[in-house]
Amino acid sequence: MSNDQFLTTRMFFREAVGRAVREEMEADDRVLVLGQDVGAFGGSYREFDGLFKIFGPERMRDTPVAEAAAVGIAAGAAAAGLRPLCVITYMDFLMIGFDALINYAAKLRYKSGGRLSAPLVVKTTAGAQGQGVAHSQCIEAWLISVPGLKVVAPSTPEDAYGLMKSALRSDGPVVYIDHKRLFPAPGNVPVAETVIPFGKAAIRRRGVDLTIVAHSYMVRVALETAGLLEAEDLSCEVVDLRSLAPMDVNTLCRSVERTGRLLTLEEGQVTCGIGTEVATRIFERIGVRPWIRVGALPAPVSSNPVLEAACVPNADRVAQAARTLAAR
Amino acid sequence: MIYQLSVPAAVPGVEEIRILEWHGEPGATFENGDLIVELETHKAVVEVRAGQSGVLRAILADAGDWREIGVRLALFSDSAADDMSAAEGDAGDLVVEFDVT
Amino acid sequence: MSDALLPLRRMMLIRAFEDALAARKDHGFQLLSTGEEAVAVGLSLVLEDGDQLLTGGRSIGPALARGVDPGKLMAELLGRVAGVNRGRAGRGHLSDQESGFFGAHAVVGGNISIAAGVALERKLGGGNGIVAILFGDGASGAGGLYETLNIATLWHLPLLFVCNNNQLSVSTPREASNAAKELRDIGRAFAIPTALVDGLDVWAMAKVAGELVEHVRSGKGPAFLECSSLRLRSHSTTARETRSRDELAQLHKLCPIKLESARLLTEDQITNAGLEEMRADAARQIEDVMAFADASPYPEPEEVLAHVE
Known part of the structure; x- marks a missing residue:
């Protein structure tokens, strides 16, 4: 056994997210990313820097400004066997995608009697940082009352990495929530591949x-x-x-x-x-x-x-x- | 005279940066406007340029290292002959300009 | 049985199935497709095993046309564990992907983007399966249709948009619910192939749908089909009928089953006795369907927490 399990490397929050997504995409070709500016641009917060070069436009898929359809397409693709990560720039905009997320994806396993499920991850960013009444909200409390929906919100780059990996392996759906004010601070992340299970404070x-x-x-x-x-x-x-x-x-x-x-x-x-x-x-x-x-x-x-x-x-x-x- | 270059508070909210690239080694001469070092924040690159002429004498943080705002990154002097023994104590701040891209 | 009689037989089965369901005191809240059978049957004639169909809440006819087992479907609608989804989905949310019926989602317009996601999986998977999404004229006012048309066109998704224009969104006439002259014009805005077909004529349905299916299957991207049909019942089993008896009587003359029966008689492809036998066959089949469903129990209350996560 190597010492790697004790080694850490310091990285930005976005890099921890990007690393998790890259590793999971390398391990499982069903994983793909879709959302606004996730392709060559690398994501609104640069969290996908470099991934477009590795995985190309099929798996790093830019969408138009259409949150309802983006979540719906991700949910449908998940139901059909893919493992999409759907990126919603601000948590406020997730409201536009609630039908597909809450009425469809969160209920799919239940309503199909276990015959279908929607292993979908919605990644979004909450929090106040000078952007106003419809770009600042934290509405995770709305989400935790939905049976069938998992909700995680890391506070460190290490947790962002480990929880994103769990999310992409989950049979979902999962809402993964970043916060704008967490992005400037770097943190130490294990060098070795690690997964943080859900439900552990x-x-x-x-x-x-x-x-x-x-x-x-x-x-x-x-x-x-x-x-x-x-x-x-x-x-x-x-x-x-x-x-x-x-x-x-x-x-x-x-x-x-x-x-x-x-x-x-x-x-x-x-x-x-x-x-x-x-x-x-x-x-x-x-x-x-x-x-x-x-x-x-x-x-x-x-x-x-x-x-x-x-x-x-x-x-x-x-x-x-x-x-x-x-x-x- | 000895000057220090410290991590500038270039981007609001940023407490710590990563050194991306030095544009010169100790002994190199910088003129007003020359690019000295590029620093990386969570979303931007900060280009630190000389606001005065000087000689780079010592680099105290390598590319890839992390430093908090205000921490000393390098030492400069007016000429290559200046005695650096006083550098452990107070040094004046090097005049710099920076661009955030 | 010759292929010439197959569409009529399937339409009769749907009619008999829905009539039998509606006659039950325990039928629950249902949206029936009386008058719209030719749309479901005509479309299903040109879909293949590897294809998937998704619908809005008016799902029973399309599910049967696609080949969902009638007994398991009836059990589902009556809430029995022998149902395709253990009786917990019901008409609004049933699915049976192994039969090529990926499912209903009864939030109007809500299943259109879901269907595009299924189509994306088909496209990335590299097979030649396509996806058809069947929605009503009522959904043509919903934003999800336009967002999905845009993305499906940009991404060349193998998705056929099928608008079953039954002329009424609950009580609102088609002309009052969408500003487009023809609903197919919505597809024209995205420069994809469109067609308007008589949705009361099962053979026309199959022919025109077949042309668009061929386009979609060839990898050239989506297409949009408007089917002009009629709803011969009220919106749902609990909704008031908004049309007069006289008006309904006139409309019933255009019933697709009557039209197809008359055509087959005229062309000597069937006799009146043959038609009668076909109706009797359907009735017998529905007796078996009901017996199967009734033999199955309701789920135990303890099942309420199963399959949540």
């Missing part, structure tokens, strides 16, 4: 006073918050969900049993949000604990920098909520 920081549960970019905000509160002698455990559906309720329960308090943090709306679901699943199992939820204010996310910053959570807001929670 990761504890990013140990703490004893309260548990912050977050996913995607908000994991970074949670870690920043934990750093701030350390100086006040308040010790936060940070749990990264990674996989929203299925959800790792065991890890969540163990953490909250240890710390006794729960702070749920998300960039989307708190009403019927991920945090509400997290809290409910935990409390159903271990009983109610003190809980506070933090998310976007109940307003659209403006492109105005002042209003955007006021809407989505930051470490100061989370810290304030944590102090309130700790005092209970």
